[in-house]
Amino acid sequence: MKTHVTTRINDETVEFLCEPQQTLLHVLRNELGLTGTKEGCGSGDCGACSVTVNDRLVCSCLVLAVEADGAKIGTIEGVASSDKLHVIQEKYLEHAALQCGICTPGLIVSTKALLEENPNPTEAEARYFLAGNLCRCTGYDKIIKAVMDSAKSLNQGA
Amino acid sequence: MAEMIYQSPKSIEEAVNLLAASSGSVNILAGGTDLIIQMQANIDEPRVIIDVKKIAEMTQAELTEDALLLGPSMCCAALTAREDIKALFPGLVESAYLIGSSQVQGRASVGGNLCNSSPAADTVPALIALNAMCQILGPGGERTVKAEDFVTGVGRNCLAEDEFLRCIEIPRPEPNTADAYLRFIPRTEMDIAVAGAAVSVTVKDGICSSARVVIGAVAPTALLVPEAAACLIGTDLGTADLSAAAAAATAAATPITDRRGTVEFRKHIVGVLTKRAASIAFQRAKEN
Numbered sequence: 001m002k003t004h005v006t007t008r009i010n011d012e013t014v015e016f017l018c019e020p021q022q023t024l025l026h027v028l029r030n031e032l033g034l035t036g037t038k039e040g041c042g043s044g045d046c047g048a049c050s051v052t053v054n055d056r057l058v059c060s061c062l063v064l065a066v067e068a069d070g071a072k073i074g075t076i077e078g079v080a081s082s083d084k085l086h087v088i089q090e091k092y093l094e095h096a097a098l099q100c101g102i103c104t105p106g107l108i109v110s111t112k113a114l115l116e117e118n119p120n121p122t123e124a125e126a127r128y129f130l131a132g133n134l135c136r137c138t139g140y141d142k143i144i145k146a147v148m149d150s151a152k153s154l155n156q157g158a
Numbered sequence: 159m160a161e162m163i164y165q166s167p168k169s170i171e172e173a174v175n176l177l178a179a180s181s182g183s184v185n186i187l188a189g190g191t192d193l194i195i196q197m198q199a200n201i202d203e204p205r206v207i208i209d210v211k212k213i214a215e216m217t218q219a220e221l222t223e224d225a226l227l228l229g230p231s232m233c234c235a236a237l238t239a240r241e242d243i244k245a246l247f248p249g250l251v252e253s254a255y256l257i258g259s260s261q262v263q264g265r266a267s268v269g270g271n272l273c274n275s276s277p278a279a280d281t282v283p284a285l286i287a288l289n290a291m292c293q294i295l296g297p298g299g300e301r302t303v304k305a306e307d308f309v310t311g312v313g314r315n316c317l318a319e320d321e322f323l324r325c326i327e328i329p330r331p332e333p334n335t336a337d338a339y340l341r342f343i344p345r346t347e348m349d350i351a352v353a354g355a356a357v358s359v360t361v362k363d364g365i366c367s368s369a370r371v372v373i374g375a376v377a378p379t380a381l382l383v384p385e386a387a388a389c390l391i392g393t394d395l396g397t398a399d400l401s402a403a404a405a406a407a408t409a410a411a412t413p414i415t416d417r418r419g420t421v422e423f424r425k426h427i428v429g430v431l432t433k434r435a436a437s438i439a440f441q442r443a444k445e446n
Contacts, residue, residue, distance in 0.1 A: 003164065020164035020207065021197060043195050045348075047261055056235060056264040062194050063265070064187070066164045067209060110260065131347045132259020 007068040009034070010078025018065040025049045025060035027068075028075060036076035036105045040134070047133035050106035050113075051075045057113040059132075076105035079112060088112055088150045097146035099137035107133045111147050120151060162197075166209040170295065170324060173210055178297040178320050180206040186322050187211070188231040189265035191258065192274045210322070216269075219243060221330075228326040230269020235260070237268065247328065248442060249337030249356055249435075253284035256341060259348055269323050275309045275379075276350075282309060283356035283372040283380045284339045290328045296321035306372075309379045332368075335360040336442030338435045341374070342427045344418065351375040352419040355407065355431035359390065361443040366390045371403065371436070376411035376428045383410045386432055395440045403436055404429030 002017040009032070018027050025042075028034040028051070037060055040048030044062040051060045052074035053067075079086045088111050091097070098104040107130065114121060114129045121129065126147045127140070135143060163180075167173040177184065183205040185193055197205070210216045216231040221242055228237075234254040237243065244251040250268075257266050257280055271281045272292070282305070290305040297320055305326075309315050317323065331337075341354035354374035360367045371386035386406035393399040413424035 001161070001163075020162045021201065023194070042198070044191055044258070044262055047259060050261055053264075056233065057261050058264040059259075059261045062189075062191050062262075064164065064190065064194065064207075064209075066166075067190075067211075069166075113260070128347060129260050132261045 003066050003069075005066055005069045007071055007073055009073045010075060016065070020064065020066050022065045023061050024051070024053075024063040024065045024068055024073070027065040028060060028073075034075055034077055038102050038105055040102065040106075045132075045134070046103070046106075047110060047130075048103055048106045050109045050133065052109065052113060055116075057110055074109070076109055079108055086112070087153050088115070088146070091146040091150040091153065092143075095142045095146040095149065097138060097142040103133060103135040103137075107135065107143060111150060114147070115151055115154060119155060121147075123148060126151075161204045163206045164209065165206065166212045168212050170213060170215065173208060173213060173322065174295055174297060176208055177322060180208070182206065184208065184319065186273065188216075188267045188270035188273070189233055189262075191262050191266040192270065192276075208322075216324070217267075221246075223330075225330055226328040228268060228328060230272070230323045230326055231267045232269075234263040234266050234268070238263065245446075246331060247284075247288060247337060249339040249358065249439065250281065250284040250288060250328070253280040253339040253341075253354075253356065256280050256339075256347075256351075269326060272305070272308060272326070273315060273317065273323055275311075275313050275315045277312055277378055277380070278351040278354070278375040279309075279380070280339065280341060280351055280354060280374070283354055283374040284337065285326065285328070286372040286380055286382055287337050287339075287356035287358040287370045288328050288331075289358075289370070290326050292323055293325040293327060294321050295324040300324070302327075306380070306382045312378050331358070332360050334362065334443050334446065336439050336446055338438035338442065340431045340435045340438070342419075342431060350418070353411075353413070353424045353428040353431055354380075355428060355435045357390075357432065357435040357439045359395075359436065359439045359443050361440060364394055364444070366393055366395060366440065369436070371407060371432055373407050373411060373428050373432065376413040376424050378412075381410055383407055383432075385410065390436055395436060400433040400436060404433040407432035 040046035
């Protein structure tokens with residue numbers, strides 16, 4: 001039996017129908033066309049599907065779509081403003097912190113959540129916070145450089 | 159695909175009634191970090207999911223004069239952000255902070271960890287060390303079970319099919335009491351405990367006056383080890399006392415060998431963790 005869900009995604013009201021067993025990840029990608037959120041493992045281990053639900057960072061593969069009813073969802077599509085990349089996105093580009101790109105949307109959503117919670121993290125804090133976002137290309141060093149530089153820019157109001 | 163029904167009661171009473179009225183496979187959904195994976199593995203199984211997170215008291219924590227009333231479904235990220243709770247129960251908060259990634263902590267809860275009843279659950283030894291009481295509600299009313307009696311085997315617990323965990327009550331610690339939790343994993347984060355130890359101690363005039371020692375991931379359930387606590391009580395936790403407590407923890411452990419560790423390694427390391435957790439708890443207790 002399909003359930004009617006009303007939610008807010010990236011500050012817009014969105015309605016959809018879903019089966020109770022469908023994950024939020026599945027609905028975002030396959031019903032709503034928000035394919036920026038990636039599927040990696042599908043079991044909460046890799047972080048590629050990271051989104052925020054009521055401002056809390058979660059894996060959308062471990063959230064049922066029906067749970068989104070009445071909630072506020074943030075995805076990678078809501079990170080940039082209409083004509084301008086977010087500072088975090090610019091820093092990922094500047095530091096070449098991506099190669100194949102599958103982990104990148106999840107990492108950017110997680111980096112944003114980190115810097116909202118802790119605007120001035122140490123490198124160790126950043127590495128621990130982002131430990132649930134796996135990247136098989138970069139070796140993480142460039143990602144961490146981009147994160148630390150993002151924090152610096154955001155703190156300077158750049 | 160099998161029929162699945164999702165319910166999201168808004169009150170405790172509604173949840174009790176829904177649970178009593180449901181038949182077949184019924185699951186309480188808290189953070190879903192275990193349940194949703196189990197659902198995906200058994201997609202053909204029809205089931206009723208009762209999401210308790212829309213019930214405010216299930217996801218909140220209240221500190222009263224006597225106790226912490228922890229909503230079982232409060233996510234670990236919300237719990238670890240609570241400085242007032244961390245100040246009273248640092249070991250419990252560090253056990254919640256060790257579960258999974260930031261993303262998993264945004265969903266996973268202490269009550270879910272308890273009800274999933276894994277032998278390696280990080281928060282369960284911490285709850286037992288703190289004398290936590292589990293308030294269980296069903297159609298017949300409420301009953302209270304000690305945390306050490308809640309989990310009864312690997313993936314098993316004392317909940318009847320029509321019961322659910324409505325609150326975890328943790329008594330406020332006595333003066334100069336503190337807890338600590340340590341676990342061993344092969345990497346620095348994002349893994350499942352190979353062994354764990356939670357210790358709570360009370361200190362009077364530099365001497366340990368009471369202690370609870372709990373070991374995890376080295377038996378089908380977390381184990382309260384009074385023999386290890388007895389080695390600490392009446393001492394100033396000197397080297398010989400800590401070694402005796404470690405030996406008692408090692409002796410109580412009945413682990414298995416699997417790909418994360420052997421019996422010998424787990425028995426040894428749980429002693430080391432007991433010793434270290436006791437030292438940390440003792441130091442904290444002297445300072446507060």
